[in-house]
Amino acid sequence: MRVKLKVNGGTYEREVESHKTLLRFLREDLGFTGTKEGCGAGECGACTVIMDGKTVNSCMVLAVEADGSAIETIEGQAAKGKLSAIQEAFDRHHAVQCGFCTGGMVMSVRDLLVRNPKPSVEEIKEGIEGNFCRCTGYQQIIEAVLDASGQLGAPGSTGEGLVPEGRLEHA
């Protein structure tokens, strides 16, 4: 089937098999390999992209369903060689270790901050509940989100009242 869609502002038109997922289409046909396949079942969120303004697990969307849609992936976050504010905050707070979850995680955080520019720690946890990170234990990611949303002071600071004794309370 013929599919025409936008990815990070660029238009792509391809012939695609009807059983191919959006994830595999992005990675294999279009070369956007920043979006990862973890579980393939909607548990881990490594494949999270934004489709027509909403986060989706791209492993559970068919490429043919995305016909006519506008997709945003991790590749579209940095502009002119400069990381986005969220990416910079992830960098500052060591919110990236192996990096496998990061592409999807950043997309969920981006969507969360659009919906809720100043999320509380609880709201951050809920916003990223569909994105598993097996390295960081989430602390650094939550700190990065607080920072990216202007809720922390200087880099490395913990934000008075938000973070007891210099660390975030564990879930």
Add this chain to the structure above:
Amino acid sequence: MLHQFEYAGPTTRAELHELLARKGGETRLLAGGTDLLVNIRGGVIKPALVVDVKKVKDLPGLAWKEGEGLSIGPSVTINQILASAAVKERFPLLAECGHDLASYQVRNRATVIGNVVNASPCSDMAPALLCLEARALISSKRGTREVAFSEFFKGVKKTVLEADEVLERILVPSKSVGARGAYRKLKRIAGHDLGIVGVALMRKDGEVRLGISSSAPTPVLVAGLGEGDGVEKAVAAARAATSPISDLRCSKEYREFMIETFVRRLWAEVK
């Protein structure tokens, strides 16, 4: 490698019915895809044809109609329900159950109707729909029929739906507006997970109803309890209506214990 299938995106209800009536090979409806595509990937189902309902223009969406109730069509997602003022004001129990379903990005795709037609024992929407006396409006090339949700589930992954039928509308009746209720779902982790046990309790006009998931081959309704009946009677009724099993998520005994615990807590909490 995903199993290969044909894809159809009909734009009218008549075309949809025609495709469903087609013989030869299994046909599956696709809405959010959050169960269907996972099951295809896992080799659990191998449809010859996948029919996307989202492009059908003359099927219902999400609408509140005074005197009738809330209509939920096949493309209505869980997050649409959660964002709806009509749902929040009139059927908060439906929103509470929806909020407990999977993760944010799954709820962006997963549909209310998909959640019930899959007929998983751990359906999160079924407890609310059972309590709220929702009805399923079913259609096919042969005509339409209406079934109460208390009659809808027939077994694990089995419903009253025939192969050529589509559940085109859920109606949550206006008579259920004003019900007070709450849902408790036990999970292995604080984040998103399938339920180990889920219990909804609803009070309305002197009646107490329970909707219970993950505790029997189908989601279960306990109806007809009176306000005057004590909590012991509710616990006994819940026990009689359920038949939990042991599986990888927990033991039968733990499920029995938690059903009782949730009924007791909800009995005290829902005023």
